[in-house]
Amino acid sequence: MSERAELAAPLYGSDRSESAQREAFTRGEYPVTVYGLGKMGLPIATVFAETTGTVTGVDIDESVVDRVNDGDCHVRNEPGLDEAVADLVADGALRATTDGAAAAEGARIHVVIVPTLITEDHQPDTSVVTSVARDIAEGLAPGDLVCVESTLPPGTCRDVLAPLLRYESGLDDGEFGIAFCPERTSSGRALADVRGSHPKVVGGVDAESTRAAALAYDELTTNEVIPVSDTTTAEAVKVFEGLYRDVNIALANELARFTGELGIDVREAIDVANTQPYCDIHDPGPGVGGHCIPYYPYFVLNWLETPAPLLATAREVNDATPVHVVDLLEARIEERGDSLAGSTVVVLGITYRAGVAETRASPAIDICRTLDDRGATVYASDPLVDAEGIPATWVHPEEVGAIDADAVVLATDHEEFDAIDWDAYPSSTVLIDTRDALDDDGLERDVYVVGRGP
Numbered sequence: 202m203s204e205r206a207e208l209a210a211p212l213y214g215s216d217r218s219e220s221a222q223r224e225a226f227t228r229g230e231y232p233v234t235v236y237g238l239g240k241m242g243l244p245i246a247t248v249f250a251e252t253t254g255t256v257t258g259v260d261i262d263e264s265v266v267d268r269v270n271d272g273d274c275h276v277r278n279e280p281g282l283d284e285a286v287a288d289l290v291a292d293g294a295l296r297a298t299t300d301g302a303a304a305a306e307g308a309r310i311h312v313v314i315v316p317t318l319i320t321e322d323h324q325p326d327t328s329v330v331t332s333v334a335r336d337i338a339e340g341l342a343p344g345d346l347v348c349v350e351s352t353l354p355p356g357t358c359r360d361v362l363a364p365l366l367r368y369e370s371g372l373d374d375g376e377f378g379i380a381f382c383p384e385r386t387s388s389g390r391a392l393a394d395v396r397g398s399h400p401k402v403v404g405g406v407d408a409e410s411t412r413a414a415a416l417a418y419d420e421l422t423t424n425e426v427i428p429v430s431d432t433t434t435a436e437a438v439k440v441f442e443g444l445y446r447d448v449n450i451a452l453a454n455e456l457a458r459f460t461g462e463l464g465i466d467v468r469e470a471i472d473v474a475n476t477q478p479y480c481d482i483h484d485p486g487p488g489v490g491g492h493c494i495p496y497y498p499y500f501v502l503n504w505l506e507t508p509a510p511l512l513a514t515a516r517e518v519n520d521a522t523p524v525h526v527v528d529l530l531e532a533r534i535e536e537r538g539d540s541l542a543g544s545t546v547v548v549l550g551i552t553y554r555a556g557v558a559e560t561r562a563s564p565a566i567d568i569c570r571t572l573d574d575r576g577a578t579v580y581a582s583d584p585l586v587d588a589e590g591i592p593a594t595w596v597h598p599e600e601v602g603a604i605d606a607d608a609v610v611l612a613t614d615h616e617e618f619d620a621i622d623w624d625a626y627p628s629s630t631v632l633i634d635t636r637d638a639l640d641d642d643g644l645e646r647d648v649y650v651v652g653r654g655p
């Protein structure tokens with residue numbers, strides 16, 4: 202055993218009683234390293250630090266590491282996170298570093314929560330996770346436990362990470378543990394979710410990995426821990442949750458298109474349909490963004506051999522929805538005898554959903570690009586991000602009213618837009634609300650709500 206390992210008794214393969222292991226965990230005798238200090242990683246590191254008192258966070262972004270070590274929280278709009286990070290850093294329970302391999306040396310539990318993305322051609326990209334696995338392997342010791350929380354294509358732990366960790370560390374099967382412990386957390390509620398909004402799923406490469414991970418997370422969560430058969434089952438649980446959501450949002454977006462032909466408020470029909478328990482039709486919107494829900498289908502479509510036509514079609518429907526929004530706008534501008542080309546359009550929102558500073562796969566950006574392609578002059582407003590890399594001029598939410606716009610599209614319902622006086626716009630301005638977010642009952646003018654119509 203390496204010198205370091207003498208300092209911390211193992212959790213994986215421990216010969217202590219369960220209660221002794223639990224006490225050791227909460228006393229910080231199993232030092233934890235969390236790889237990735239982003240929207241998910243920082244809240245996760247915070248809850249581990251609250252529970253064990255000894256967490257090292259690793260991030261490649263030096264500014265993130267510096268801010269954490271200053272007790273400063275870089276993740277916005279997460280209730281309780283700012284205070285928790287400041288207190289835990291001040292107490293010495295949480296620190297950060299850019300040196301993943303060194304941090305691995307000091308850890309008994311390695312938690313991986315770095316991005317799993319897709320490439321330009323929609324291939325799953327697990328390269329960041331494998332890069333972190335190499336860092337971990339440099340410091341992996343017998344008795345360590347690796348808990349992967351990044352969403353992965355099912356089979357990745359078994360077929361990619363386990364062989365890689367064994368090969369790079371020189372340790373054998375059964376000398377250390379690997380468990381897939383998916384993060385079931387939403388930005389904006391991250392601390393509450395990590396602490397226990399939902400049951401925690403754990404699945405190990407072997408029974409001891411599952412046991413050790415279940416014990417650790419049972420100390421972390423106020424909810425239950427659900428052990429499953431193996432890592433692949435746990436990976437599938439997480440991906441299936443996302444697939445369910447993408448397909449159901451696609452259904453909602455497709456139903457919303459019946460508004461014109463049926464002459465009904467489809468949203469009203471959806472709300473009433475959902476009054477019986479077998480229906481949970483989701484909300485129509487401008488499309489599906491973020492680096493999760495629109496990415497996870499490719500963790501099956503471009504990973505497994507088995508055809509999945511429903512998943513592929515749902516992706517097509519959701520990806521076409523931003524263009525459908527622009528089609529609606531163009532039709533209403535042409536009804537007035539004008540053309541979209543040469544019109545000035547303000548798009549409210551750039552991020553993929555309200556309150557989250559994340560632009561990956563954002564439908565609002567697709568709307569801006571489509572408007573630009575069709576010759577419109579595009580302004581984009583967002584309280585959290587700028588318009589870098591987008592064919593639009595950024596405008597402050599408070600300055601939106603100063604723009605002589607032919608049309609305004611509410612793409613992301615940030616609360617900062619609640620203050621906009623929609624009646625101040627000339628009646629000729631076309632307003633499109635893709636989120637049914639405007640309280641248009643009181644408005645003296647037409648607003649086209651996607652799924653509701655004029």
Ligand SMILES: NC(=O)C1=CN([C@@H]2O[C@H](COP(=O)(O)OP(=O)(O)OC[C@H]3O[C@@H](n4cnc5c(N)ncnc54)[C@H](O)[C@@H]3O)[C@@H](O)[C@H]2O)C=CC1
Nearest residue numbers: 237238239240241242259260261262315316317351352384
């Ligand atoms: N964002 C969400 O709502 C949820 C995300 N997840 C999973 O968590 C993953 C991470 O999500 P977020 O935290 O939102 O991503 P994020 O982009 O907010 O944060 C990722 C962090 O990892 C850091 N990083 C990148 N490469 C690294 C490396 N080699 N070593 C150490 N740090 C590195 C980045 O600098 C960044 O700070 C997602 O890809 C997904 O698989 C799971 C549930 C919810």
Ligand SMILES: CC(=O)N[C@@H]1[C@@H](OP(=O)(O)OP(=O)(O)OC[C@H]2O[C@@H](n3ccc(=O)[nH]c3=O)[C@H](O)[C@@H]2O)O[C@H](C(=O)O)[C@@H](O)[C@@H]1O
Nearest residue numbers: 385386387442446450483484486489490491493494553554
């Ligand atoms: C199954 C599930 O609810 N997954 C959540 C999801 O969080 P995420 O931040 O991606 O937001 P989201 O609410 O799913 O929205 C994704 C996209 O879909 C849109 N959206 C969402 C719900 C809906 O009814 N209609 C709709 O158009 C949103 O505006 C956004 O553009 O993905 C997260 C993840 O896995 O990364 C996951 O942890 C979260 O619990």
